[in-house]
Amino acid sequence: MAAMLFVMVGGAVLPMLGSDIEGGSLSMGALEDGGPGGAVPAQMTVSVEEGIEGGAEMEVVEMKHSPEKKRRVRIYSQKFRKEWLHLKEFQGWLTEGITDDRAHCTVCDKELLAGKSELLKHSRGKKHRTRAAKSNPNPPPVQHGLSRVIDEDGMPHLLRIVDLRSDTVTQPSREMKKAMMEATLGDDVFSEDPTVKTLEDRVAQMLEKEAALFVPSGTMANLICVMTHCWGRGSEVIVGDQSHLYLWAQGGMAQIGSVHHRTIKNLPDGTFSLNEVRGLVRDEHDPQSPLTSLICVENPHHNAGGKAIPLNWMDELGALCSELGLPLHCDGARLINASVALGTSPARIVQACDSVSLCLNKGLGAPMGSLVIGTKEFIAKAKRLRKVLGGGLHQSGIVAAAGLWALDHVAPRLSWDHTHARALAQSVCEEHSSAVTVDLKDVHTNVVLLHCDNIRVNAKKLCQRLASVTDEESDELSEQIVVMALAISDTTVRLVTHCDIRKEDVRSATRKLKYVIHEYDNMMYLEYKISV
Amino acid sequence: MYREDVLCRSILGNIPGRQTRQYQSPSHTPTTMTDFKGVVVDLRSDTITKPSDGMKKAMMEALVGDDVYREDPTVSELEKRMAECTGKEAALFVPSGTMGNLISVLGHCEHRGSEVLLGDLAHIFLYEQAGMAQLGGIQPHIIPTNPDGTFDVDEIPVRLRYEDVHYPRTCLVCLENTQNVCGGKVVPLHWIDKVGEVAESVGLPVHMDGARVMNASVASGVSLERILRVCQTASICFSKGLGTPVGSVIVGPEKFMYKAIRLRKVLGGGMRQAGMLAAAAIYSLDHMVHRLAQDHHHAQLIAKAINEEKSRNVTCHPDDVDTNIIIVNLNPETVTPDQFCERLLMVSEDEINETGDGGVLVKVMPWTTTTVRFVTHLDASLDHIQAVITKLKYVIRELDSIH
Numbered sequence: 012m013a014a015m016l017f018v019m020v021g022g023a024v025l026p027m028l029g030s031d032i033e034g035g036s037l038s039m040g041a042l043e044d045g046g047p048g049g050a051v052p053a054q055m056t057v058s059v060e061e062g063i064e065g066g067a068e069m070e071v072v073e074m075k076h077s078p079e080k081k082r083r084v085r086i087y088s089q090k091f092r093k094e095w096l097h098l099k100e101f102q103g104w105l106t107e108g109i110t111d112d113r114a115h116c117t118v119c120d121k122e123l124l125a126g127k128s129e130l131l132k133h134s135r136g137k138k139h140r141t142r143a144a145k146s147n148p149n150p151p152p153v154q155h156g157l158s159r160v161i162d163e164d165g166m167p168h169l170l171r172i173v174d175l176r177s178d179t180v181t182q183p184s185r186e187m188k189k190a191m192m193e194a195t196l197g198d199d200v201f202s203e204d205p206t207v208k209t210l211e212d213r214v215a216q217m218l219e220k221e222a223a224l225f226v227p228s229g230t231m232a233n234l235i236c237v238m239t240h241c242w243g244r245g246s247e248v249i250v251g252d253q254s255h256l257y258l259w260a261q262g263g264m265a266q267i268g269s270v271h272h273r274t275i276k277n278l279p280d281g282t283f284s285l286n287e288v289r290g291l292v293r294d295e296h297d298p299q300s301p302l303t304s305l306i307c308v309e310n311p312h313h314n315a316g317g318k319a320i321p322l323n324w325m326d327e328l329g330a331l332c333s334e335l336g337l338p339l340h341c342d343g344a345r346l347i348n349a350s351v352a353l354g355t356s357p358a359r360i361v362q363a364c365d366s367v368s369l370c371l372n373k374g375l376g377a378p379m380g381s382l383v384i385g386t387k388e389f390i391a392k393a394k395r396l397r398k399v400l401g402g403g404l405h406q407s408g409i410v411a412a413a414g415l416w417a418l419d420h421v422a423p424r425l426s427w428d429h430t431h432a433r434a435l436a437q438s439v440c441e442e443h444s445s446a447v448t449v450d451l452k453d454v455h456t457n458v459v460l461l462h463c464d465n466i467r468v469n470a471k472k473l474c475q476r477l478a479s480v481t482d483e484e485s486d487e488l489s490e491q492i493v494v495m496a497l498a499i500s501d502t503t504v505r506l507v508t509h510c511d512i513r514k515e516d517v518r519s520a521t522r523k524l525k526y527v528i529h530e531y532d533n534m535m536y537l538e539y540k541i542s543v
Numbered sequence: 544m545y546r547e548d549v550l551c552r553s554i555l556g557n558i559p560g561r562q563t564r565q566y567q568s569p570s571h572t573p574t575t576m577t578d579f580k581g582v583v584v585d586l587r588s589d590t591i592t593k594p595s596d597g598m599k600k601a602m603m604e605a606l607v608g609d610d611v612y613r614e615d616p617t618v619s620e621l622e623k624r625m626a627e628c629t630g631k632e633a634a635l636f637v638p639s640g641t642m643g644n645l646i647s648v649l650g651h652c653e654h655r656g657s658e659v660l661l662g663d664l665a666h667i668f669l670y671e672q673a674g675m676a677q678l679g680g681i682q683p684h685i686i687p688t689n690p691d692g693t694f695d696v697d698e699i700p701v702r703l704r705y706e707d708v709h710y711p712r713t714c715l716v717c718l719e720n721t722q723n724v725c726g727g728k729v730v731p732l733h734w735i736d737k738v739g740e741v742a743e744s745v746g747l748p749v750h751m752d753g754a755r756v757m758n759a760s761v762a763s764g765v766s767l768e769r770i771l772r773v774c775q776t777a778s779i780c781f782s783k784g785l786g787t788p789v790g791s792v793i794v795g796p797e798k799f800m801y802k803a804i805r806l807r808k809v810l811g812g813g814m815r816q817a818g819m820l821a822a823a824a825i826y827s828l829d830h831m832v833h834r835l836a837q838d839h840h841h842a843q844l845i846a847k848a849i850n851e852e853k854s855r856n857v858t859c860h861p862d863d864v865d866t867n868i869i870i871v872n873l874n875p876e877t878v879t880p881d882q883f884c885e886r887l888l889m890v891s892e893d894e895i896n897e898t899g900d901g902g903v904l905v906k907v908m909p910w911t912t913t914t915v916r917f918v919t920h921l922d923a924s925l926d927h928i929q930a931v932i933t934k935l936k937y938v939i940r941e942l943d944s945i946h
Contacts, residue, residue: 231811
């Protein structure tokens with residue numbers, strides 16, 4: 012390594028050559044002989060800048076040299092090294108200090124000595140860890156399974172996290188990723204991606220329809236279907252008042268598609284009254300009315316608790332639509348779950364439907380993607396809409412391959428998700444609690460809806476309680492369990508099982524649920540105000 | 544006569560009302576498909592590139608989460624990096640450039656009766672299926688584009704609408720860099736700054752359709768941050784020259800991103816474990832940006848080769864080629880773009896004998912009524928480009944010998 016030695020003599024910097032530099036110390040032999048500047052002045056500051064592997068890079072050596080007494084006093088102080096900013100232990104809080112021998116901790120807002128061991132000691136301190144955990148802008152991803160987490164006091168804990176918020180949280184497995192990487196690709200905008208074509212053909216065949224179209228999400232699939240059916244201006248759609256398409260698509264059919272809707276009251280089993288439908292269909296000769304162009308059904312009905320719609324009712328609805336001359340669209344986001352629950356093929360369920368939307372990114376576990384299925388003519392129009400919405404992806408075969416793998420390997424095991432959901436519901440039923448209730452008959456697929464009595468507990472509080480751990484709880488259960496769930500209304504908490512949930516997760520979640528419900532049942536005081 | 548089985552029909556199609564001219568071509572002896580041992584080079588677009596092994600490895604190893612809950616760490620990392628390198632506050636990962644532009648326009652023009660000023664050759668205007676009008680109720684107001692991809696800056700205050708019950712309200716100015724239709728032109732930095740200055744003086748934000756802005760940055764040597772300085776938002780593609788399978792990013796102020804996330808959701812762009820795709824984008828930022836210069840060099844080689852032929856029928860000037868797109872002009876009296884593309888997809892025995900190595904087929908896109916577009920990319924190596932040049936020279940000489 013090249014060593015550069017500068018001697019500052021009375022303010023001027025002169026390069027010194029031939030000095031003996033060993034291990035960071037400076038022998039002043041050459042200087043004592045007099046340097047290129049002539050006589051050595053009484054006081055002089057020498058800066059040595061050299062790169063030494065693993066050691067202190069910069070040292071300031073102050074020397075007071077008087078001609079009478081040859082006294083050398085060497086003071087070394089560490090300077091800040093930029094390489095430290097790349098080290099893992101120092102990332103996110105270390106910056107340079109005010110002077111070059113100081114460092115600054117942004118989290119504690121404190122100046123520190125720029126020495127590596129000092130900084131390491133600081134980073135391990137309790138106060139720093141606490142503050143760092145609080146101020147972390149990008150918290151580590153919520154990891155399902157066993158996780159090491161730092162709490163508010165900076166103490167690490169081993170938690171079992173069971174994520175039951177939705178079946179969209181599943182991680183792609185190693186085999187699924189392998190299938191993705193080995194897929195043959197092409198440009199789907201030119202319709203040249205063979206893997207996407209394979210997926211589309213396969214799903215179309217599975218549902219016994221003519222063609223299918225791969226899209227990035229279920230929201231886009233439903234939006235495309237509605238807009239394709241309602242191709243003309245002034246259209247209206249009849250849709251259930253508890254359906255996902257109406258409630259949770261951000262009003263997309265109106266906002267983006269200029270399509271109006273008429274809601275029909277959903278019954279608790281996810282169906283609606285067919286007679287009422289007749290009453291909602293508009294008179295096409297009336298200029299005050301928009302034109303009814305589509306009827307939508309959701310199967311399984313998510314808000315009703317993931318209920319599979321009875322097959323005979325679907326057939327009756329189909330017959331009604333044929334009679335009225337209206338197309339029928341099925342929002343089949345979790346259609347495969349419904350087919351497993353009913354014990355019939357998905358094609359049979361949607362036999363009477365003109366178009367279907369099916370999600371790969373939910374229970375089937377693919378990282379993203381959904382499909383629109385319908386007639387060839389329908390799909391040709393749908394393709395145009397997909398492009399204008401921005402869903403025309405290029406080498407999308409890489410994600411379509413995940414869908415294909417999911418259909419082969421995850422679809423056959425969907426009944427396990429239903430079993431797990433029933434196990435969770437069963438555990439809540441066994442408590443015979445009045446605070447948190449569930450109807451076991453309502454659990455058809457992988458969704459469990461817990462109803463809170465809104466006196467001892469409401470949905471938000473229940474979710475918070477399930478996601479936190481108390482000391483007594485960890486003592487009694489001898490395990491720290493966090494169950495993540497979603498509050499979908501003031502009094503309803505939704506649990507959704509999926510392919511990442513294993514037996515031990517179900518067991519832990521069951522124990523947690525029982526403990527928490529038991530806690531509510533034993534409450535001696537009312538924690539929450541009763542609003543009258 | 545011709546090798547029908549090798550014709551690429553999907554790019555040609557039938558355009559009603561198009562007159563096919565008399566194309567005199569010497570007779571070719573057909574060869575069967577199974578005999579074709581030559582090279583097929585696809586220069587239709589830089590979107591056709593496939594992910595490399597390194598990119599796939601990065602995708603497989605990425606940490607993922609549910610991006611709709613904003614829990615995907617790889618997507619967050621990509622968004623942070625893009626915000627940093629463009630000098631903006633925040634970024635958002637979206638499935639495509641079309642959606643990126645659509646979200647940006649809808650986000651800027653939130654109220655009814657809005658109008659957007661943009662060039663008449665802009666991709667947003669021509670090739671996004673009129674999305675802003677179809678889905679957003681927004682009117683595009685076009686300004687004539689110059690051959691270098693710019694438009695007259697003075698047109699902005701002239702075409703700006705003032706408050707009147709007859710007028711929509713101008714709410715946005717859109718720029719495109721590199722300008723695709725003009726031939727991948729890098730628009731001058733001083734022009735971008737001027738547009739920004741004028742737009743600011745009349746109170747309008749500027750959005751840049753930067754689908755290929757990485758190419759512009761590499762070609763001009765100017766940083767992304769500098770190019771986008773006057774633009775409030777920009778849409779940048781990874782699925783083009785940078786070679787990822789899917790994905791684009793919008794960059795802009797943090798407040799805008801709140802709107803953008805909502806718009807992305809309603810349009811159906813809320814993907815779940817999108818970190819796998821974001822990982823490919825991060826990989827491309829680390830490994831694929833600098834090699835864009837190679838694509839530009841390859842484009843120059845093709846342009847030079849065509850220019851050297853000094854043909855009356857097929858012309859192209861290397862000075863017109865700024866980045867990886869080459870627009871080749873055809874003599875309308877001699878050959879149409881469709882015929883030229885068809886010819887490049889055919890090969891005869893004489894040709895194979897003369898050029899050796901089994902012949903070359905080149906896929907390109909007919910662009911306008913008199914031009915054809917070639918786009919170089921990372922899957923077209925120097926050998927491929929040289930094969931293309933060989934083929935082009937043969938075809939041009941053949942054309943010149945007839946006409």
